[in-house]
Amino acid sequence: MVAEWIVALAGSGSGALVGAVAEDAWATARDGVVGLFRRAGAGRQARIEELLDADAATVETTSVEERDRVRAELETVWRVRLMDFLSEFPDAAEEFAGWVATVRAALPDPPPSGSQTNIAGRDVYAVQRGTQVFHQTGPARSDDRPDV
Amino acid sequence: MSDAREQDTSATNVGWTPEGDSPTASFQADSKLVLPDILVPMNSARGANERLDNFREDPSGAEQRAEGLAVIERAIEIYRQLAAADPDTFLPDLAGSLNNQSVQRSESGDRAGALAAIDEAVSIRRRLAAANPDTFLPDLAGSLNNQSVQRSESGDRAGALAAIDEAVSIRRRLAAANPDTFLPDLAGSLNNQSVQRSESGDRAGALAAIDEAVSVYRQLAAADPDTFLPDLAGSLNNQSVQRSESGDRAGALAAIDEAVSIRRRLAAANPAAFEPDLATSLDNLGVRLSGLGRRAEALTATEQAVEIRRRLAAANPAAFEPDLATSLDNLGIRLSGLGRRAEALIATEAAVEIYRRLAAANPAAFEPDLAGSLSNLGAMLSGLGRRAEALIATEAAVEIYRRLAAANPAAFEPDLATSLSNLGVRLSGLGRRAEALIATEAAVEIRRRLAAANPAAFEPDLAGSLSNLGAMLSGLGRRAEALTATEAAVEIYRRLAAVNPAGFEPDLAGSLSNLGIWLSILGRRAEALTATEQAVEIYRRLAAANPAAFEPDLATSLDNLGIRLSAVGRRAEALTATEQAVDIRRRLAAANPAAFDPDLAGSLSNLGIWLSGLGRRAEALTATEAAVEIYRRLATVNPAGFEPDLAGSLSNLGVRLSGLGRRAEALTATEAAVEIYRRLAAVNPAGFEPDLARSLSNLGIWLSGLGRRAEALTATEQSVEIYRRLATANPAGFEPDLARSLTNLGADLANLGRRAEALTATEQSVEIYRRLAAVNPAAFEPDLARSLLNLGAMLSILGRRAEALTATEEAATIRRRLGDRGSGSVPAGGVTG
Numbered sequence: 008m009v010a011e012w013i014v015a016l017a018g019s020g021s022g023a024l025v026g027a028v029a030e031d032a033w034a035t036a037r038d039g040v041v042g043l044f045r046r047a048g049a050g051r052q053a054r055i056e057e058l059l060d061a062d063a064a065t066v067e068t069t070s071v072e073e074r075d076r077v078r079a080e081l082e083t084v085w086r087v088r089l090m091d092f093l094s095e096f097p098d099a100a101e102e103f104a105g106w107v108a109t110v111r112a113a114l115p116d117p118p119p120s121g122s123q124t125n126i127a128g129r130d131v132y133a134v135q136r137g138t139q140v141f142h143q144t145g146p147a148r149s150d151d152r153p154d155v
Numbered sequence: 156m157s158d159a160r161e162q163d164t165s166a167t168n169v170g171w172t173p174e175g176d177s178p179t180a181s182f183q184a185d186s187k188l189v190l191p192d193i194l195v196p197m198n199s200a201r202g203a204n205e206r207l208d209n210f211r212e213d214p215s216g217a218e219q220r221a222e223g224l225a226v227i228e229r230a231i232e233i234y235r236q237l238a239a240a241d242p243d244t245f246l247p248d249l250a251g252s253l254n255n256q257s258v259q260r261s262e263s264g265d266r267a268g269a270l271a272a273i274d275e276a277v278s279i280r281r282r283l284a285a286a287n288p289d290t291f292l293p294d295l296a297g298s299l300n301n302q303s304v305q306r307s308e309s310g311d312r313a314g315a316l317a318a319i320d321e322a323v324s325i326r327r328r329l330a331a332a333n334p335d336t337f338l339p340d341l342a343g344s345l346n347n348q349s350v351q352r353s354e355s356g357d358r359a360g361a362l363a364a365i366d367e368a369v370s371v372y373r374q375l376a377a378a379d380p381d382t383f384l385p386d387l388a389g390s391l392n393n394q395s396v397q398r399s400e401s402g403d404r405a406g407a408l409a410a411i412d413e414a415v416s417i418r419r420r421l422a423a424a425n426p427a428a429f430e431p432d433l434a435t436s437l438d439n440l441g442v443r444l445s446g447l448g449r450r451a452e453a454l455t456a457t458e459q460a461v462e463i464r465r466r467l468a469a470a471n472p473a474a475f476e477p478d479l480a481t482s483l484d485n486l487g488i489r490l491s492g493l494g495r496r497a498e499a500l501i502a503t504e505a506a507v508e509i510y511r512r513l514a515a516a517n518p519a520a521f522e523p524d525l526a527g528s529l530s531n532l533g534a535m536l537s538g539l540g541r542r543a544e545a546l547i548a549t550e551a552a553v554e555i556y557r558r559l560a561a562a563n564p565a566a567f568e569p570d571l572a573t574s575l576s577n578l579g580v581r582l583s584g585l586g587r588r589a590e591a592l593i594a595t596e597a598a599v600e601i602r603r604r605l606a607a608a609n610p611a612a613f614e615p616d617l618a619g620s621l622s623n624l625g626a627m628l629s630g631l632g633r634r635a636e637a638l639t640a641t642e643a644a645v646e647i648y649r650r651l652a653a654v655n656p657a658g659f660e661p662d663l664a665g666s667l668s669n670l671g672i673w674l675s676i677l678g679r680r681a682e683a684l685t686a687t688e689q690a691v692e693i694y695r696r697l698a699a700a701n702p703a704a705f706e707p708d709l710a711t712s713l714d715n716l717g718i719r720l721s722a723v724g725r726r727a728e729a730l731t732a733t734e735q736a737v738d739i740r741r742r743l744a745a746a747n748p749a750a751f752d753p754d755l756a757g758s759l760s761n762l763g764i765w766l767s768g769l770g771r772r773a774e775a776l777t778a779t780e781a782a783v784e785i786y787r788r789l790a791t792v793n794p795a796g797f798e799p800d801l802a803g804s805l806s807n808l809g810v811r812l813s814g815l816g817r818r819a820e821a822l823t824a825t826e827a828a829v830e831i832y833r834r835l836a837a838v839n840p841a842g843f844e845p846d847l848a849r850s851l852s853n854l855g856i857w858l859s860g861l862g863r864r865a866e867a868l869t870a871t872e873q874s875v876e877i878y879r880r881l882a883t884a885n886p887a888g889f890e891p892d893l894a895r896s897l898t899n900l901g902a903d904l905a906n907l908g909r910r911a912e913a914l915t916a917t918e919q920s921v922e923i924y925r926r927l928a929a930v931n932p933a934a935f936e937p938d939l940a941r942s943l944l945n946l947g948a949m950l951s952i953l954g955r956r957a958e959a960l961t962a963t964e965e966a967a968t969i970r971r972r973l974g975d976r977g978s979g980s981v982p983a984g985g986v987t988g
Binding site: 008009014061070071073080083084086087088090091094095 | 910941954956
């Protein structure tokens with residue numbers, strides 16, 4: 008079982024990071040993550056940079072009405088990535104917490120900290136009315152007696 | 156589930172039905188002209204002739220009929236003896252008596268006997284005409300005419316057509332030489348030729364023949380109105396039918412209008428002689444007006460027909476009760492079209508009651524009518540939500556047709572196929588999907604055989620059955636097969652519509668609508684959109700030419716278009732399409748609330764979903780509340796018919812309220828939906844357990860959002876339990892739902908800290924989605940990605956880092972791939988240690 012502090016810190020971090028996408032705080036958020044990942048080596052650091060840029064581009068190119076959903080999914084992805092990072096490098100906790108605080112301070116509407124295990128996919132069923140066409144035949148009726 | 160339209164054609168009626176609601180079957184009274192020549196025998200059979208005349212006055216009287224038959228049989232016996240001794244003198248009389256015996260046997264329902272008698276009459280007259288054409292060709296033509304009618308009654312369409320063609324050919328020659336004497340006979344046979352051509356699927360030929368008949372009668376009536384106006388009216392009546400078959404609705408109405416007008420005049424002068432015919436044409440006028448969407452006027456015409464026939468039947472029940480039953484059947488259909496379902500049921504029940512009585516006394520003559528009426532009763536009961544009773548009525552119809560078809564396949568297999576098709580729809584409405592499929596497959600099998608022998612006559616029916624087969628297969632999760640069946644239906648309708656656009660474009664549009672649904676379910680969203688757009692395009696054209704008839708269909712197809720557009724992310728356009736549907740339906744419902752309020756509520760429901768998706772949550776709530784309000788009103792009057800819709804709209808209301816943060820109200824609405832579905836599922840588990848499971852799933856989500864986690868888990872567990880059961884019986888149909896509910900179960904368990912169980916549920920969900928996505932990536936990869944995200948989150952909490960990263964990055968990779976295809980969001984993927 009992963010330590011509770013890792014769950015809480017990664018939750019706050021992923022919330023702050025994804026909340027910063029497409030905001031002024033993005034550069035701070037992005038650079039902080041890249042800085043943290045220097046511990047993982049140059050290769051993984053470069054890879055994390057690619058992912059950050061790609062995910063940011065995804066949010067920016069998503070329509071306004073879709074953005075909340077995309078952010079929620081990205082937050083789950085980043086929480087796992089950051090939990091993995093903190094589990095591997097628990098000594099980064101202080102720098103990590105500082106980074107979270109900086110990003111949150113720069114956000115206009117910061118998400119709640121220490122967010123719990125958010126589950127990305129909960130399905131709400133909306134009853135959508137579509138049309139299925141049944142061809143149904145009824146008997147043809149003969150209604151005329153001899154006319155001629 | 157949603158919307159519908161019905162459409163009348165003279166051979167068949169096509170019901171367009173709400174998804175999951177029961178379809179409205181209808182039939183119409185259109186004329187099929189039977190033209191027996193009653194020849195008057197001479198001398199020794201004089202008494203028989205008089206009795207025969209009496210019999211004709213009262214053709215339904217069993218007593219008179221039996222007496223008439225006995226008399227004519229005695230005459231035949233005498234003529235046979237005389238003809239054996241002196242053929243030259245008495246063979247013509249024997250042939251005449253056989254001719255008449257055939258007519259009487261036919262009236263008694265003895266089709267085989269009628270055919271045998273007329274075959275013998277034709278055979279004798281052929282010999283006589285060969286020896287002495289001048290004297291006997293006219294009689295031969297008359298008997299050929301009747302032979303055609305009997306062959307047709309026995310299901311021998313090719314033989315019927317051959318006989319009437321020969322009769323027309325002889326009478327054409329006779330009329331060319333002596334118009335004054337033989338033009339009336341020619342017109343009569345042309346009339347019948349039209350009927351036979353139509354039965355054989357030769358619509359153009361049928362129209363040409365009846366047009367010629369009308370033209371001849373017009374000429375005759377101009378010279379001698381007293382004698383020929385009744386005939387002109389009769390042929391106009393039939394011309395109306397043929398024009399309608401050819402898709403010329405305006406022309407069909409003009410012809411029946413003229414027929415009614417003539418018959419009104421004739422009936423005013425001589426009610427006893429012409430009121431029955433007037434009632435017939437009024438019945439047909441009702442059908443034509445209804446086909447043009449002029450439902451109120453259609454009802455008026457049919458009510459007039461019923462009123463006349465009620466009067467006639469009161470005075471002479473034996474003669475006129477069968478006609479009254481037919482008109483009552485039509486009245487039921489007209490009332491149902493106006494949404495007056497309770498009254499429609501009363502009319503149809505009255506028709507069934509009459510036919511039941513008549514069939515008890517004379518099964519051979521009236522069982523086919525009883526079966527037809529029972530079919531309609533099934534449709535009416537189904538429309539009122541009385542699904543179990545509807546099934547009983549439909550099964551009774553099938554049972555009768557099965558018996559009739561066993562004895563005379565050629566005559567009754569088409570009807571048997573029709574009733575099996577209806578049975579499939581009824582069973583499907585009760586959630587008995589496997590049985591529904593069996594019935595529909597049986598209908599398809601019969602119609603395939605019939606269409607192979609006579610494509611022109613039976614391909615339209617085959618296409619209709621294939622379309623239904625698609626619906627049944629899809630309901631069982633056999634989606635690829637569903638698509639194949641529907642594609643086959645579309646292909647047939649496309650071919651038919653290319654030759655006769657007016658006649659078959661509505662059917663083509665309907666089958667394209669279905670094609671769009673199945674393609675969409677298979678995740679082939681772009682193709683689904685194309686099919687639906689084609690349907691809308693056709694309906695737009697049809698509605699522009701005839702708004703009253705086709706605007707309801709246009710609205711339905713626009714509703715579907717909204718769903719397809721939304722599925723490809725074109726939400727603004729989806730909203731526009733649905734707004735157009737709402738506009739049309741608001742107008743229709745303002746004029747006729749009973750008929751169109753259910754459709755309006757359906758469109759408002761969809762409108763709510765699209766508005767919400769665009770973030771216009773307050774407007775979304777307003778639309779959804781309006782839908783709930785309509786369904787609440789409808790369900791108060793007709794609970795069985797509309798409680799399922801009310802529950803569905805309450806479920807949606809819950810979603811809307813939750814989106815506005817009004818969680819407690821969302822919970823209340825969803826609890827109300829669950830309560831209704833629980834009640835419905837207790838009575839009809841197969842029909843409503845899927846809905847109950849869905850609403851329980853939503854209930855779990857709202858409870859969880861309110862922090863009532865234990866209750867949330869209970870609701871979700873109930874949902875999973877139902878889906879597990881349904882998926883065991885029908886994996887293809889319900890495994891996607893089971894996977895979704897397991898995703899939610901994992902979330903609820905995780906929220907309660909039961910992490911190991913949460914992981915198990917989520918792993919099961921991933922396993923199912925992985926299997927589904929392997930077969931159909933387009934439809935299930937988005938779901939797989941979502942459940943993998945959850946799996947990653949849970950594994951990471953449990954400290955299983957490598958597995959967590961693997962699941963998460965797989966999800967991200969899938970999402971990115973879907974995003975590249977333009978069908979989803981795109982978290983980037985692929986960070987590995």
